[in-house]
Amino acid sequence: MKAGVVVFPGSNCDHDCYYALNSILGINTEYIWHKEGSVKGFDLLVLPGGFSYGDYLRCGAIAKHSPVVDAVVDFAEKGGHVLGICNGFQVLTESGLLPGALIRNKNLKFICEYVSVIVENAKTGFTSYYNDGEILNIPIAHMDGNYYIDEKGLNDLLENEQVVFRYCDADGGISEEDNPNGSVYNIAGVINKKGNIMGMMPHPERCCEPLLGGNHGYYLFESIKNFLKGA
Amino acid sequence: MKVKVEVRFKEGVLDPEGQTILNTLNRKGYDFVSDVRVGKVIELEVEDGIERYEQKIEEICHSILANPIIEDYRIIY
Amino acid sequence: MKVKVEVRFKEGVLDPEGQTILNTLNRKGYDFVSDVRVGKVIELEVEDGIERYEQKIEEICHSILANPIIEDYRIIY
Amino acid sequence: MGVYEKFKYPGVNLKVAMEMGLKEDEYKNACDILGREPNYIELGVITAMWSEHCSYKSSKKHLKKFPTEAEWVVQGPGENAGIIEVDGDICACFKVESHNHPSYIEPYQGAATGVGGILRDVFTMGARPVCAMNSLRFGPLNNDESVHLLEGVVSGIAGYGNCFGVPTVGGEIYFHETYQKNPLVNAFALGLVDRDKIFYAKAEGKGNPIIYVGAKTGKDGIHGATMASEEFSEESESKRPNVQIGDPFKEKLLLEACLELMQTDYIVGIQDMGAAGLSSSSFEMASKSDTGVELDLEKVPVRETGMTPYEIMLSESQERMLLIAKKGYESKVKEIFDKWDLDAEVIGKVTDDGFVRLNWNGEEVANLPAKSLADDAPVYDRKYAEPENQSQIKNFDLSSVDDPGGYPAILARMLSNPNIASKKWVYRQYDHMVQTNTVFLPGSDSALLRVKGSNKGIAVSSDCNGRYCFVDPYEGGKAAVLESALNVAVSGARPKAVSDCLNFGNPEKEGVMWQFVRSTDGMSEACKILNTPVVSGNVSFYNETESKAILPTPTVVMVGVLDDINKRIPSFFNKRGSNIIVAGN
Ligand SMILES: Nc1ncnc2c1ncn2[C@@H]1O[C@H](COP(=O)(O)OP(=O)(O)O)[C@@H](O)[C@H]1O
Numbered sequence: 001m002k003a004g005v006v007v008f009p010g011s012n013c014d015h016d017c018y019y020a021l022n023s024i025l026g027i028n029t030e031y032i033w034h035k036e037g038s039v040k041g042f043d044l045l046v047l048p049g050g051f052s053y054g055d056y057l058r059c060g061a062i063a064k065h066s067p068v069v070d071a072v073v074d075f076a077e078k079g080g081h082v083l084g085i086c087n088g089f090q091v092l093t094e095s096g097l098l099p100g101a102l103i104r105n106k107n108l109k110f111i112c113e114y115v116s117v118i119v120e121n122a123k124t125g126f127t128s129y130y131n132d133g134e135i136l137n138i139p140i141a142h143m144d145g146n147y148y149i150d151e152k153g154l155n156d157l158l159e160n161e162q163v164v165f166r167y168c169d170a171d172g173g174i175s176e177e178d179n180p181n182g183s184v185y186n187i188a189g190v191i192n193k194k195g196n197i198m199g200m201m202p203h204p205e206r207c208c209e210p211l212l213g214g215n216h217g218y219y220l221f222e223s224i225k226n227f228l229k230g231a
Numbered sequence: 232m233k234v235k236v237e238v239r240f241k242e243g244v245l246d247p248e249g250q251t252i253l254n255t256l257n258r259k260g261y262d263f264v265s266d267v268r269v270g271k272v273i274e275l276e277v278e279d280g281i282e283r284y285e286q287k288i289e290e291i292c293h294s295i296l297a298n299p300i301i302e303d304y305r306i307i308y
Numbered sequence: 309m310k311v312k313v314e315v316r317f318k319e320g321v322l323d324p325e326g327q328t329i330l331n332t333l334n335r336k337g338y339d340f341v342s343d344v345r346v347g348k349v350i351e352l353e354v355e356d357g358i359e360r361y362e363q364k365i366e367e368i369c370h371s372i373l374a375n376p377i378i379e380d381y382r383i384i385y
Numbered sequence: 386m387g388v389y390e391k392f393k394y395p396g397v398n399l400k401v402a403m404e405m406g407l408k409e410d411e412y413k414n415a416c417d418i419l420g421r422e423p424n425y426i427e428l429g430v431i432t433a434m435w436s437e438h439c440s441y442k443s444s445k446k447h448l449k450k451f452p453t454e455a456e457w458v459v460q461g462p463g464e465n466a467g468i469i470e471v472d473g474d475i476c477a478c479f480k481v482e483s484h485n486h487p488s489y490i491e492p493y494q495g496a497a498t499g500v501g502g503i504l505r506d507v508f509t510m511g512a513r514p515v516c517a518m519n520s521l522r523f524g525p526l527n528n529d530e531s532v533h534l535l536e537g538v539v540s541g542i543a544g545y546g547n548c549f550g551v552p553t554v555g556g557e558i559y560f561h562e563t564y565q566k567n568p569l570v571n572a573f574a575l576g577l578v579d580r581d582k583i584f585y586a587k588a589e590g591k592g593n594p595i596i597y598v599g600a601k602t603g604k605d606g607i608h609g610a611t612m613a614s615e616e617f618s619e620e621s622e623s624k625r626p627n628v629q630i631g632d633p634f635k636e637k638l639l640l641e642a643c644l645e646l647m648q649t650d651y652i653v654g655i656q657d658m659g660a661a662g663l664s665s666s667s668f669e670m671a672s673k674s675d676t677g678v679e680l681d682l683e684k685v686p687v688r689e690t691g692m693t694p695y696e697i698m699l700s701e702s703q704e705r706m707l708l709i710a711k712k713g714y715e716s717k718v719k720e721i722f723d724k725w726d727l728d729a730e731v732i733g734k735v736t737d738d739g740f741v742r743l744n745w746n747g748e749e750v751a752n753l754p755a756k757s758l759a760d761d762a763p764v765y766d767r768k769y770a771e772p773e774n775q776s777q778i779k780n781f782d783l784s785s786v787d788d789p790g791g792y793p794a795i796l797a798r799m800l801s802n803p804n805i806a807s808k809k810w811v812y813r814q815y816d817h818m819v820q821t822n823t824v825f826l827p828g829s830d831s832a833l834l835r836v837k838g839s840n841k842g843i844a845v846s847s848d849c850n851g852r853y854c855f856v857d858p859y860e861g862g863k864a865a866v867l868e869s870a871l872n873v874a875v876s877g878a879r880p881k882a883v884s885d886c887l888n889f890g891n892p893e894k895e896g897v898m899w900q901f902v903r904s905t906d907g908m909s910e911a912c913k914i915l916n917t918p919v920v921s922g923n924v925s926f927y928n929e930t931e932s933k934a935i936l937p938t939p940t941v942v943m944v945g946v947l948d949d950i951n952k953r954i955p956s957f958f959n960k961r962g963s964n965i966i967v968a969g970n
Contacts (some may be wrong), residue, residue: 002771005585009637009638009725009726010548010565010637010638011636012548012549012550012637012819013550013819015820016819016820016821019821019837020821037336048790049819050550051547051548051550051634051637053328053332053383053634054324054325054548054632054635055548055632055634056324056325056328056329056346057328057329057346058298060330061298062294062295062328065294065295065332065335084966091700093300094298100300101298101300101301103240103244103245103247103301104247104248105247106247107247107816108247108248108251109540109543109814110540110543110544110547110814110815110816112547112812112813112815112816112817112818113813113816125512133245139818141547141816141818141819143547143905146247148244148300148301149246150243155319157347182245182247183263192291197956203818206818206819206821207823208821211835211950212818212821212823212824214827237317237349239349239351240335251349251373252350252373256372258373261364263354263355263360263361264352264353264354264368265351265353265354265355266353267350267351267352267353268350268351268352269348269349269350269351270345270348270351271346271347271348271349272314272316272347272348272349273316273329273345273346273347274316274325274344274346274347275343275344276339276341276342276343276344277340277341277342278340278342283340284340287338287340291338291341292334293334294330295329295333295336297334297354298329308351317630320603320604320627320689321605321627321628321630322600322603322605322629322630322632322688322702323630324632324634328634331726375491376698377490377628378489378494378628378630380405383800
């Protein structure tokens with residue numbers, strides 16, 4: 001398989017995603033420049049974290065107008081697998097590939113720390129190496145990670161098992177207290193109905209090695225690598 | 232000439248910045264304020280002859296300046 | 309009743325957000341736009357009888373809503 | 386009509402020069418060097434260049450005593466940042482710098498642009514920044530002003546560093562009443578660079594083009610360097626320059642474009658535009674290389690119409706660089722900056738006559754000898770003397786402190802003191818993990834980074850106890866070096882070199898100057914004994930408001946190298962049942 005990491009001006013987790021995919025998981029990986037109009041030959045696209053276009057106007061709002069995003073949309077519509085992490089998740093909601101929107105954290109501050117999230121759906125291509133109900137220790141680092149969706153939208157998500165990760169406490173308990181940013185239903189990550197586009201605020205690429213304090217993120221990449229094996 | 236666009240959260244979407252300002256105001260004793268909503272105002276400097284551009288400005292607002300899932304906009308000429 | 313306050317960068321102060329939006333608009337072919345400035349609009353819901361509060365609202369703008377060193381504000385009743 | 390009539394620049398005499406900030410003898414000295422009176426633009430340039438901030442005129446003499454050499458030192462003081470060897474060809478490039486005055490005026494932007502400035506210092510040398518730190522001082526948190534400053538500064542640092550994508554991996558923060566109207570914001574950055582890819586501020590090769598890259602020039606911070614060299618007063622409030630606004634997004638693009646350019650062989654030298662903007666960058670490049678430069682100021686990209694040559698020379702707009710390309714490669718350079726959507730404009734060329742010549746639409750508006758202005762900048766041997774009440778301060782009677790009632794109460798009081806309490810509120814706002822190198826997160830004694838492609842690690846700690854320094858500046862200076870070295874050492878790393886930021890009051894006062902001299906004596910002593918040379922640093926004087934000086938605060942940032950990242954030692958208890966051993970006395 002071959003993975004591509006999209007680079008927008010202002011992306012700053014592009015190197016980290018590349019390192020995780022290429023050096024740690026041994027996946028053949030290339031960068032894709034935002035002015036590229038085509039993404040042929042890739043099996044997985046990763047939209048990395050950072051501040052595309054300075055996050056001016058709204059996070060992800062300007063990146064959505066890059067030529068590469070048209071190509072990403074096309075790729076996704078044809079069933080290609082896309083993972084948006086943090087700013088990448090924001091780009092996916094802005095461009096309508098995933099439902100909902102990400103607004104300013106309820107405390108209005110940037111938050112960088114390890115949090116606990118519970119795996120709500122381990123049946124996706126991105127999460128098959130986890131178990132339902134498993135608790136992951138994984139870092140977040142964002143200013144606008146407060147997931148918003150209206151009630152009807154939320155019901156749709158629940159009905160179709162599209163909520164993949166939720167913020168929780170160390171034992172998996174879910175309350176407002178363990179919701180770092182104010183997200184509706186403590187949502188930390190969602191997937192589209194078809195199961196090929198996932199967005200998440202936590203950074204799996206930051207916890208792929210014990211040296212950095214944890215490797216729970218490793219298994220997410222291992223899942224998708226295995227899922228796309230032979231592709 | 233200038234065109235102003237006001238973008239703000241739809242009713243029903245929580246506005247954390249507005250809430251924080253409201254709390255500050257009330258804490259400081261300005262209790263005649265009962266709600267605060269924060270939005271953006273984007274001022275565009277455009278060529279004269281606005282009639283020609285009205286549709287395009289609408290397009291800009293819809294596709295770039297506002298996110299219709301959470302925001303409303305208003306164009307002020 | 310509602311009072312609106314517009315806050316924006318003073319003339320001459322760099323507005324990186326406005327510049328970035330301008331570049332995007334031009335790149336997308338909206339080249340009739342020659343400048344963009346971004347500000348905030350803050351809507352306060354206040355008790356009726358605004359006359360009593362005018363001075364306090366001025367105070368709020370000056371000390372909380374705007375940063376007079378880099379921003380100007382305008383109150384719209 | 387010539388430029389001088391057009392822009393109505395006043396004639397120059399001693400009075401005008403003094404109003405701008407030059408001292409009488411400095412003005413005379415300038416006239417001697419030129420062999421004539423300077424014109425108005427020249428005067429502005431000289432005043433900025435000779436400001437305390439740019440010229441180190443009060444500190445130069447004393448900084449000489451720092452040890453600056455060791456086998457592993459690749460670049461000592463005098464460049465944009467210092468460089469040491471980490472592992473073979475992999476080198477670390479670092480520096481700490483103050484942004485105190487701007488942060489008091491506008492905490493968010495002041496701190497943000499402080500971070501931006503130090504990052505540029507590091508990447509102008511070819512290094513990709515891999516971590517940032519900061520050392521902060523505020524008044525006690527019992528009043529709105531301090532809270533406002535703290536919140537603004539912390540979010541400014543976060544706003545800039547997070548967007549730029551450099552992890553802010555640690556720092557220190559301390560509260561004391563003397564910082565109430567003089568908060569300190571010292572920003573540190575460290576980058577990695579290969580030994581053969583280090584770049585210098587060289588303007589060599591007659592006829593080589595001088596290219597301006599990055600953001601456009603606006604009226605930001607004109608005379609900022611001069612302001613940073615004065616005490617705060619009502620009057621300086623009114624002279625306040627336009628606040629500089631940082632654009633971390635643009636800086637990130639500038640970083641990527643510069644590093645991409647540095648992989649080519651199109652360029653000869655590069656220098657960031659920091660304090661005193663185009664003035665100091667062009668002079669430094671010309672004087673260091675014994676060449677000259679000629680600039681056509683009307684070609685400088687500007688943000689506003691109607692900017693004058695004077696304003697262009699003194700603007701402190703952020704996110705700009707000056708680079709010298711090889712002749713014939715102009716369009717290649719432009720191509721790279723185009724790719725990153727940045728301006729790149731040829732604004733002049735290198736000459737060989739030793740002068741900096743400034744033109745405006747063909748008219749020569751200034752002509753200054755580069756080397757003599759730089760080398761003959763004033764140097765002061767300021768008087769210093771121990772303050773009369775120093776022994777009283779030193780012989781403070783500890784028994785006069787009230788006893789809160791037993792150890793539990795003492796512990797509770799200590800832990801609730803903001804100086805000792807957890808700093809999580811601060812570092813939670815900083816992205817401290819981006820780039821996936823941070824092995825010890827904030828909350829540890831020192832930050833520890835792994836170096837991709839090497840087995841080694843880099844440990845960094847920033848420390849200074851201003852109260853020690855106040856009681857005994859000599860011992861305090863020593864202690865600052867020692868504390869930071871110990872913090873680095875307990876992670877398992879060997880302390881290697883220091884960058885320092887010397888924050889003091891008004892050096893024209895003998896007591897303040899005494900604190901400065903004694904602190905730096907102490908630091909030198911400790912650095913010599915530990916064999917940790919000083920490779921970069923910065924001096925910030927005039928940290929006084931209404932004649933009250935801050936505590937002497939010589940911030941020390943120690944950088945150490947851990948030979949095997951697997952042999953690191955965390956600073957927390959790891960297992961129940963471990964033995965606890967106290968070492969030392
Ligand atoms: N301004 C700051 N920015 C980032 N981290 C900070 C800051 N101030 C303190 N820290 C972090 O908080 C932790 C505790 O700091 P401090 O109380 O100074 O510790 P110590 O006294 O052990 O040196 C350290 O890891 C330090 O890096």
